[in-house]
Amino acid sequence: MAYRALITGSSSGIGFEYAKYLSQKGWSLDLVSQDKDRSLESKQNLQYEKAQFHTFDLGKRESINSIINSFETPDLLVANAGIAINGAIGEIKQTEKDYYYYLMCGGVIDLIEGFIPKMTEKNSGRIVIISSIGATTAMPKSSLYSSIKSGVHAYGRSISTELQDKNISVTVSLPGYVKTNAHERAGLNHLKDKVPWWMWINAKQVVIETEKASIQGKADVIPGKVYKLVRPFLNFNSAIKVWRKITKRN
Template sequence: EELHNLIKEISTPDLLVANAGIGINGSVGKNTPRDIQDATYLMFGGVINLIEHFLPKMKEKDSGRVVIISSIGALIPMPKSSIYAAVKSGIYSYGRSLNEELENTNVSVTVSLPGYVRTNIHKRSGLEHLTKKIPNWMWISADKVVVDTEKASRKGKSHIIPGFLYRITSIFFNLKITKIIWKTLNARK
């Protein structure tokens, strides 16, 4: 409720970045209904509510950009992180749909799908072992995500996979060998 009151006080932005992420992991049935509800509200419902509040005003103004931070996990299976992957897939689809809806306006929506970003989300969510297990070359900086995403947003692209390596490897995501490698590297405890 406090957030809704705060949002009402903010004028229409030229750029809205919707980024919400928490690590929720574990085999099916391991997360509590409350954990699932909290995670899906924050990363899905909260993002959508924010955009649904501001986007009509941006449309009315016929100006503005929305950036949604999703995850590469929206495109490739994430065993033991299925809730996270499902939520990020949902906002990816939502953002792409909005971008199509806004096609004949001066408002754009860009969804960013970063891979492993050097932040503290893995430590906070009990996945710190991944910081040692995932090869260094698979990590990208938050700055790189921002630069690539901003560039794509300014061009009005519907989505971007930040980092050259991730963009190239995404072509192979549906190959069995890629799935085996990804699953091995991303094994959750």
């Protein structure tokens, strides 16, 4: 049987690795990102005839509506597109806040809810949301990011339960530090030196562990051994202090 996946944020990092992973399994792919040049570059890197490349600004409601109205219903929807947001309290303008919230939370919900009725009709489907370990711990100077990622985490966990009898699984992935372009794009290049090597995981590992959890129907997953180990401690004051020191924003 031929499966179809829709992956947002597919031009680099975790989204690109997801596309690569599924291409090796023969899936048909709808790949969405924003920048035309980067999309073309990812097309050249993927070299896969069963992939279609689309460019939309997912921070805009009309883009989400176009996708829902014109794309085939996927067997797997990976809501991954996003950016790192760096900014202390009050530093981010209202228009930017609204945009980020739609890109990584409101738009994710709209996209998922646009496809759920069609998945329900098919009586099958998988949904993966890429959140962040930042959804579960304090992130000073990235509080907006943390709140957005908490929002999609809570949403994903809730609908995972709600959809249990419809044969649709929902899995929220909570990665820690992943080696991608995200930090450099957000002006957080210093983290590459500051965060110790053992805290970085690669995008392929995120994909493998997330896919496994999704196929098993798990509501959430933390990729990487180190993060699985530290998660229970992340709400202790002493652990938060160490975490803050290591990941301090400039």
